[in-house]
Amino acid sequence: MEFAHSPRTQDLIKRVRQFMRERIAPVEAEVLQAQRAAAHGGDWTRWQIAPAVETLKAEARAAGLWNLFLPDAELGAGLSNVEYAPLAEEMGRSFLAPEIFNCNAPDTGNMEVLWKYGSDEQKARWLTPLLNGEIRSAFCMTEPDVASSDATNMQATAVLDGDEVVINGKKWWSTGIGHPNCRFVIFMGLSDPEANRHQQHSMVLVPLDAPGVTIQRMLPVFSEYDEPYGHGEVHFDNVRVPKSNLIKGIGKGFEIAQGRLGPGRIHHCMRCIGAAERALELLIERGLTRVAFGKPLLQLGGNRERIADLRIAIDQARLLTLFAAWKVDKIGVHAALTEISAIKVVAPNVLEQVVSEAIQIHGGAGLSNDFPLTALYATARVLRLADGPDAVHRGMIARVELGKFGSLVKQAGVRA
Structure with a gap:
């Protein structure tokens, strides 16, 4: 496995980061606040898309930062899972970025299903407008x-x-x-x-x-x-x-589901890692700028060690996810079931851990909407259930592992 990103991926990472920093970040808080206020009105049928989001979608498409997830050079960016993974990580730092780049779930999974399994009629009616960001x-x-x-x-x-x-x-x-x-x-x-x-x-x-x-x-x-x-x-x-x-x-439902969920889980996990990086940054910034008992918060109560543990956990999750992406690219989803299940357990749990520590450093502010931490925590907790709960993925990993000990498992009367 090659650890260095390809030149094309490095270029896309740079461009995605720049677009997010210069175009998305300045409007994100305002857009999210307006959307939250509309939702609390109680009538979901009145929800609207912020004009700023539609403008940014048009800009992203014009910049060639569009449908980056699709491994089709004509309809998308033509990237492998390994090449797309770090871009999903970057998008995970923002609640708006995935839609702006037309890379948001569940549309990405549905587009992949139609691209891989759909008829020509289905592609014309549903896939094309999805790829165009029209629906x-x-x-x-x-x-x-x-x-x-x-x-x-x-x-x-x-x-x-x-x-x-x-x-x-x-x-x-x-x-x-x-x-x-x-x-x-x-x-x-x-x-x-x-x-x-x-x-x-x-x-x-x-x-x-x-x-x-x-x-x-x-x-x-x-x-x-x-x-x-x-x-x-x-x-x-x-x-x-x-x-x-x-x-x-x-x-053909289960056959399609397996093909859909493999890459989709890689996308979810890499977005989790991007979100965890953002939460860690917020933790450190808060810990360096707030003083208690005469010291910055990071100098108190073992917080430096916590930062080290969180850095280790994030990097481990990233490496495991990239390995799963590499294995899917090289030998297919079915050969990478253990790794796909492993990252689906690891990445959301790491995000939950990082966000929990960030909330703790922020104190009461961490529980408010002044920071994105509660939303990030909800994302982590949801993903421990979505696309299969932790226990199911652990059970699948154990089944594969026990399968390596066929005769011994049979002798013990254990079901692999």
């Missing part, structure tokens, strides 16, 4: 009435009926569905309960304006609504869409 999308998988950490528990259905797919069920934590430009979701549902366990489910494209689709509410995270994206509870009542809206075909 947004959501992903409907998690359900309120079952333990969704086991995706095979899914009760919502997507059943063929002639030339149509009939969709029924409830989904929630559908991130991005409150965005004013959200136009469709990728829905995953049970199609054939008699099929093999991982061939029972399908993914289907569902326009939000289809009859029977109802957004019931937006779910707050620690009393905040993550405006203007939101996390919605959505009900599907006998929704009918053309059979051509199926992605790849009946029973």
Whole structure:
């Protein structure tokens, strides 16, 4: 594995940093404050996109800082996972940057699904406007009435009926569905309960304006609504869409999910590392400029050692994530399942640890909205559940590890 970034990646890092410093940072606090005030009005249907964000999106696209995540040289930047990873880290330092560069989840994952598995018709109708930043999308998988950490528990259905797919069920934590430009979701549902366990489910494209689709509410995270994206509870009542809206075909849901979640988890983890770097910087700045008991805060109570531990943890998480990205690039997602699960455990936990220490140094200010720490903490805590909770990923790692001791495991009567 080569540790040095490629010349092209180094150039993009420099340009992304400069754009974020000169164009995004000066307006971010004002935009976020305005969005938060609108959300607290209680009516998510009135959420709006700040004009500054749309202006910056146009500037980013004109500067060639657009669709950097997509490994297609014609439609995106054509970068590998290793090349894109440090750019995702830079974007993780900002709450606005991912959308401004058209690299925000869940749209990136949905675009990758359509790019890799979509038909020409699906690409023309949905992928092209997503790539242009004209519309947004959501992903409907998690359900309120079952333990969704086991995706095979899914009760919502997507059943063929002639030339149509009939969709029924409830989904929630559908991130991005409150965005004013959200136009469709990728829905995953049970199609054939008699099929093999991982061939029972399908993914289907569902326009939000289809009859029977109802957004019931937006779910707050620690009393905040993550405006203007939101996390919605959505009900599907006998929704009918053309059979051509199926992605790849009946029973391909889990196959698609594996292809979608591998790169997506790398993106999440690198953004976590960027957020952790920002939190550490805030911790150090606060600790150097605030005095208590006659000394800067960093000279008190073992805070220097805490800084050292946090630096070690961030760098370890980064190296493990880059290794996972390298392995995905070289031999594919299925060969890197252990590493992908490992980073999904490590990176959000490291971010949570760093932010917690930063909040402690800031005292009461760290609990307010004067600093971004509560929002960063919420991000970390959410990601310990999103895309699979920690326990599921640890279980997968253990299963792979035990599989290396086949005969001994069998002899012990342990299920690998």
